[in-house]
Amino acid sequence: MDQERLLKRVWLVNGVLLLALLGALGIWLLFTLGSNLLHHDTRVATVRDGTDSEHVPRAIRYDTPQTIWNSTARVVLVRYGEAFQRPSAGLGSAGYARESYTPYVNAIFLEPTGRPAHLLLNRPALIRSVSFPRSRDDSLQSWITYEVAFDDTNGDGGLDEDDAVSLYVSDLHGAALHPVLPPEWSVLSEEPLGDGRHILVLAVQPSSRTGRRTLEQAPEHAFLHDVPTGRTEPYGALDSLAARAGRIVGR
Incomplete structure (x- = not known):
């Protein structure tokens, strides 16, 4: 029993x-x-011969004008279609939460009456982020930064978050747009140093002399960009300390 x-x-x-x-x-x-x-297709179609016939263009949408601190211009961010949902780390490590996300593809700069408005870009792009001064706390920042993907680096026929993203800077009217990083470098993050002049940029170089590397395989490097002069130089002191930290943990 x-x-x-x-x-x-x-x-x-x-x-x-x-x-x-x-x-x-x-x-x-x-x-x-x-x-x-x-899920929606997040790619921004590139303008080229033989574009994928299955790609259905989405309508252009745009935000309301936003004020730029210390500038007479206002910026309007242009979106590609309605917002869609993507996973986000919301419920511990499971990551089952979702957040709304919309790819930006351009920006419109509105000037006071009598002065013409203009577009920031004249070619297809995916803008991952735009950072401009919004209040007195940002009064030292006299520029706007953009994290932009121009090239289909992963070869999937469009521009999306998996493509390499470079960093660009313009003045507060969306003029004098220029790249911050050398060619083939992809930005990870950027932060103004608070001196009204320099931007600290962390970036990786997926391409190497031995071939392509994933972003996870590429070593990270730091750069200092001097906005008034437009010069970008390696931040060797930070890189050397980071390399030392890597040796400490056995990498």
Whole structure:
């Protein structure tokens, strides 16, 4: 009798575990199905011969004008279609939360009455971020930065977040746009140093003499950009300390 009772308990526990596993699998399938239903093609079609016929252009949308501190201009960010949903790290490590995201493709600069408005870009692009002074706290910043992808570096037929992104700077009227990084460098992050002159840029170079590398494989390097002169120089002191930190952890 004791052995029979033990076997029943074992089967009961196994049944409960199986039901829990099936329930978890069902939740995962529902989440995957919902993600696929909410997913939209995030690529920005590039203008070239033989564009993918399956690509359906989305309507252009734009935000309301935003004031730029210390400038008479106002900026209007131009979006490519409506906002879509993408995963975000919202629920611990599971990452099941979703956030709204819209790719920007251009910017319009509006000037006071009597002065013509103008577009920032005259070619297809995906703008990952735009940073401009918004309040007195940003009064030392006399420029606007843009993280922009111009080239389809991953070869999927369009511009998206998986393409290399470079850093560009303009004045507060959207003029004098120029690149900050050398060719083939992709920006990871950038931050004004608060002196009204310099920007610290962290970047990687996916291309190397031995071939292509993923962003995860490429070593990170620091640069200092002098906005008034337009010069960018390696920040060797920071790179050397970062390399030393890597040696400490055995990399």
